[in-house]
Amino acid sequence: MGLVNSIFATVQFEILRVLTLRRLSVAVIMALFPPTMIFWLQAGGALASPGFIITLFCGMVCLLSLLLWSTSNVYAELEGKSWAFITSRPYGRWSILFGKFLVAFLVSFIISWIALSLCMLVTGDLDFNILNDGKEVPKMQVWLALSGLLFLASMVYAAIFSLLGVLIQRRAMAIAVVFFTVVEVVFAVIPAVVGKFAMSFHMFCLLTHWVGWVPPSAGQDEDANEILQDFLNVYGRQDAWVHLAVIFAMTLLSLSLAAYVICKREYITLEDSQV
Amino acid sequence: MIEFHNVTKLYKTVIGVNDISLKIEPGVYGLLGPNGSGKTTFINLVMGQLRPSMGHLSVFGMDPWQNDGLLNRIGLCPAIQAHYPFISGLKWVAYLTQLRGFSRKQSHQMAAESLAVVGMEYAMNRAMSSYSLGMRQRTVLAQSIAHKPELLILDEPFNGLDPKGRYEMTVFLKSWVKEGRSVILASHILHEVESLNPSLLLVSGGRLLASGSPQQVRSIIANCPNSVRVRCRQTAELAALVTGNFEIKSISINSEAEELEIESMNPLELLKLLPGLAMKNNLLISELRSSDDSLQNIFSMLMLIHRGGMRLPE
Structure with a gap:
């Protein structure tokens, strides 16, 4: 009970810290970036594939927010010299890890979900050209599916980046960017077992389960469906629950490892090492 | 209360504390040493935040290395100024008290009481960014005493305090000691700790150089x-x-x-x-x-x- 209480205390405290003009401005800018871009592209007649572009922009916003919030979980406390106050409490280390994970997850999901919802509003009656078994997927279903994916992405990447933040302090954000590029972008497109280590692969599979294929460009639905079939033939067809289970398992594994490391590790500040 | 047996702490090639052996019974202690002498390392070892590279130590009969059970028996007032814009002293102290496992309501009450003890009752609902250096120091002290620990460890508590603040801090520490609680006060200024009539531990270069009453140390x-x-x-x-x-x-x-x-x-x-x-x-x-x-x-x-x-x- 004490642990749960202290985790929620950290969530509450961190949210209080968010409520500064600077941090709120950053959040607003991030939430407004995708709809502004969509509006601008639409106005210029350059919005070829709205579903793909919206997914890309909202995913980027979600990722950026997670990088800002998760990777600095330990470093921000060491840098802000609040580490000594937190670690001299029985639940300090646990609550910093889980409290900050929850805040990063919630804030990133909320920002990216607002961005997604605004994008849907901005596109109005625009046809998304998303077909599933030859039928046009309703926009509401696309919105629900992408909301679900943003939720899962916020959760799993918040956990992975929290682990990186616990392991590496000084350049955790840069390492997280490299990690994402290598594992989540490069690995994900390799048609081999290694691709299944990428969470983006499982999310892509979920997207195909929920709404079918989001084509990279308009007017290529048939080609896109062919690409999808090839893709599924290479990777195998698994039920949605398998992908969901992998994503939840990865979240748990990352958090468990991070909890072990944060509790067992000596974090030495610059002041300490100068004796 | 605290026992060090040939404890050495190394930060790669830098020596934090060097082969310290001592036994501290409950009471008042002044940990004296120049800046960089190993006082903070000593405190971090006692708090279980650092693991000795050699030797072993015990606090209240237990190994302190990440022993969460010990932390509620100790209050730490680090030599660090807390600074949170838009967050009041009361909220900060209450939050830190909640991390000890107390409920929200209990923590608020304990935080308000400890802030009153250090004379911060009038400003506890104000944002910490509006506090003076002395007010912040008193708030830092409040977070260390809110749970009424058996042992209070203060690292340079007089830093940033004006003469009135120093006097008030001394009065508070005297009353704390009168209640039969133990105190370890780390400082680099002898006369600051002398007023509490502590047993002195003189450290430098990570070594315990001398110990005894202020009179004995003065005679040395x-x-x-x-x-x-x-x-x-x-x-x-x-x-x-x-x-x-x-x-x-x-x-x-x-x-x-x-x-x-x-x-x-x-x-x-x-x-x-x-x-x-x-x-x-x-x-x-x-x-x-x-x-x-x-x-x-x-x-x-x-x-x-x-x-x-x-x-x-x-």
Whole structure:
């Protein structure tokens, strides 16, 4: 009970810290970036594939927010010299890890979900050209599916980046960017077992389960469906629950490892090492 | 309460504490040492935030290394200023108390009580960014006492306090000690800790150089080779008197300032006997003081003695 209480205390405290003009401005800018871009592209007649572009922009916003919030979980406390106050409490280390994970997850999901919802509003009656078994997927279903994916992405990447933040302090954000590029972008497109280590692969599979294929460009639905079939033939067809289970398992594994490391590790500040 | 057995802490090639063995019973202790002497490492070892590289230690009979069960028996007031814009002192102290496992309601009450104890009741709902240095220091103290620990560890608690704040801090610590609680007060200024009449632990270069009551430590310091400055109109006559009667290393005369600087092997004897001798010889001394009275010099000398480079006079 004490642990749960202290985790929620950290969530509450961190949210209080968010409520500064600077941090709120950053959040607003991030939430407004995708709809502004969509509006601008639409106005210029350059919005070829709205579903793909919206997914890309909202995913980027979600990722950026997670990088800002998760990777600095330990470093921000060491840098802000609040580490000594937190670690001299029985639940300090646990609550910093889980409290900050929850805040990063919630804030990133909320920002990216607002961005997604605004994008849907901005596109109005625009046809998304998303077909599933030859039928046009309703926009509401696309919105629900992408909301679900943003939720899962916020959760799993918040956990992975929290682990990186616990392991590496000084350049955790840069390492997280490299990690994402290598594992989540490069690995994900390799048609081999290694691709299944990428969470983006499982999310892509979920997207195909929920709404079918989001084509990279308009007017290529048939080609896109062919690409999808090839893709599924290479990777195998698994039920949605398998992908969901992998994503939840990865979240748990990352958090468990991070909890072990944060509790067992000596974090030495610059002041300490100068004796 | 605390036992160190040949404890050494290394930060790669830097020595934090070096082969310290000591036993601390409940009471009041002053951990004295110049900046960078190993005080904070000592505290972090006691708090279980650092693991000894060699040796072992126990706090309340238990190994403190990441022993969460111990942390609620100790209150730590680090030498760090807390600074959170838009967050009040009450909210911050209550949050830190919640991390000890107390409920939200309990934590708020405990935080308000501890802030009242340190005289911050009037400002506890104000944002911490509006606090002065002294107010922040008192808020940091409040977070360490909110759960009424058995042992309170304070790292340079007088930093940033004005004379009134220092007085209030001393009054608070005296009342805390009166309640039968233990205190370890780390400082680099001797007279700050002396008012609590603690047992002193003198550390430098990561080593425990000396320990004892303030009187014992003062006598060690007084018996160390030291410089003595004497202000007297008849500097030449006084210099002759000193060289004829005391064992000295050097003497320098500043006629313009009417001052002698005497480097003595036994400054305590010099300080004791010189005024009487000067009076007998009709020499008027207007000022007599130790010139090397900074703690850094004392620690350098103790370090030299510790390494066998110098011996204390009998």
